[in-house]
Amino acid sequence: MIKFENVSKAYEENNVVKNLSFEIKKGELCVLIGPSGCGKSTTLKMINRLVEPTEGAITIEGKNVRDFKPEILRRRIGYVIQNIGLFPHLSVKENISVVPKLLKWDKDKIDKRVSELMHLMGMQESLFLKKHPSELSGGQAQRIGVARALAADPDIVLMDEPFGALDPITKSGLQNEILRLQRKVQKTIVFVTHDIDEAVKLADRIAVMNEGKLVAYDKPEAILNNKENEFIKKFVGFDRALKKLTRLYVEDFIKPYKSVKTADLSEFAKRRIESEIFVWVLDDNGELKGWLNNDDSIDFAENIENLVVTGIENLQISPGCSLRDALSVMMSENVVTLPVVDNRKLIGEIRLADIVGNEKNI
């Protein structure tokens, strides 16, 4: 979809981007990553002609970007920047409708699109549309920034370190949002960051850049597995194995579980299944209540319900979480098995052995 052919950019004597050639496929989220000054932002800005290349050509679906008038080209490409860049004198609604207005959409169409986007971003229209950017939190403002970029339904969205200035919690929330959105809207997204964790979490394909050159362009797993290239090795860091866990999800590692309902506890005590070390205890609605250690103490218990370990909300994990999250919970709670809970129902369990020994994680 977006093709770089021998693209270079020089400011006077200084070569910022050197002979770049790669292609971003339609519907993929491509992350450009590298240390500060590696030319990743410049590369991004050459796509919508905020920066003009000194040499080479960039084509979108076979057409050279130079054949478009810059303004016309940019209106067809969504753009999100680090400091959000919302217009402070315009309301949220006016901010979102900037590009549709430039494209001279009629009022009804704009109104409809704005509601659609607010719904998509999970923001209440009545609460936010009339607000000004100064009244929004950082996370809310960046959501509006993303909505604004999507306003005219562009095929391509460029994001220049969009979450760089946000706190870790908001950042992670917005990353999940992007993944969710991307599953829905399937845009071609070019995303610049210097945060390898963010790249691994979001990317379909990662372009690693250093000193203006493309070092590698591959799937995140392949980048993490790359042990030959010194630069990549250094950039990824020692915890490459841990990083890979962010790409794997709990739902793919769920194991069947043994459980018993509260009402059946006394029945269970009579004929124990020897193979199990413990069982999950559910209440009558099938919601997780706790666990019961399957040891000899059960035999002598007068009231077996007192033996159930309850208060295990911290242990529960949802199927959409990454293995890294699961591992983190295991370590902080000092357990080796976690209950996987979806919509308050126990759907399975995940074990430490499966995380450490999974074949995908070699």
Place this chain on the structure above:
Amino acid sequence: MDLLTNKAYAGLVFRKLLDKNEMIFLFLFVLGLFSGSFIVEKPNRLAGGTPLALDSVISDISIIAAAIIALIAVLLSKKKNFVYTNLSLLFLGLLLSFFLWQAGDYAAGVTSDNDYARISLSYGFWFLLGACYFFYIYNINFFSGAFYRFLLSISFFLPLTVVFAAGFADKLSLLIEFYYNQDRFFGEVLNHFKIAYGAVALAVITGFPVAVFITRNKKLSAKVFNVLGILQTIPSIALFGFLMIPLAFIVNIFPVLGKFGISGIGWLPAVIALYLYSLLPVVINVFTGIKSVPSDVVEAARGMGMGKYQILFRIKILLSLPVILNGIRVALVQSVGNTAVAALIGAGGLGVFIFQGLGQSASDLILLGAIPTIIIAVLTDSFMQILVDYTKKKTAYDKI
């Protein structure tokens, strides 16, 4: 030792009770009350007069009561609560109008005996007025919101306005001068506005594009500011003088221009000079306003496909409105003041009364020109400040 600590303690309590500004107010107020010259009685308009202290106009008990009311007003205002401050300012307004009314009453008595005799307000009265005005400005700043400030201003100024409107002060020399010059007065007020505001309007119309243009050129902007800075250092009277020569020369060559009222003196050189003075604050503020629009906002606008002029008009200018309006505010206030001087070269405006008064050493005629000039400047300043604050709120980049 004991005495010393007691004294220090008393000082501490006193300082806790009144802050610096409140002490300044009370000091000036008391100075006004007990100055030896509340009004001046003159046998005729131009002759020297005898100063009269406040106690020859009102009774001693009234003076003490006035001091107590002023103290109460200060204490009332301490809460910074709207109702209390309103009451406090109303008290002071009433006090001032009482003084004015008493002075007017005294003047009526004197002038009924002798047609030529004049009673002028003297520095005792101006001290009282100045003290109260200072207190009003100090307190009004604790309240944001144009509406609250408006109500507070009404409380303070309404009693004074009533005294004037009801004619209680008509026999004071200042008012006699006013009635004598009434026909010319409003015409000159209008002239004053035309010259002062007209010059700034011209500066905005021509300075704006220049300022926008030089934002793209560092060398040129430095030169422009150099020239405007030098212009600013020329004293106004000198500039009026400089302009007489080329203008007179031009009119000599094209006599037809004379038919439009153009000559070496009059309104044209005044407007040109004031225009030149106004250029610096206007151009510098438009320039810095546009320069200080955050670069990420501009980049976002560019990245979204706005053209050069769309970015300029829809983003940059709108975002720098508070700074631009502030420049216009400075230019207007400065221009209103300088217009008074322009009367020297026959431009008209309120300066006419000032220079006439100076010529005749009729101090009340001077005041007839000076006081309205100050009022126009202050009102202009407040009005522009409201606009600045409003646009500031509308363009706030960070949380307010």
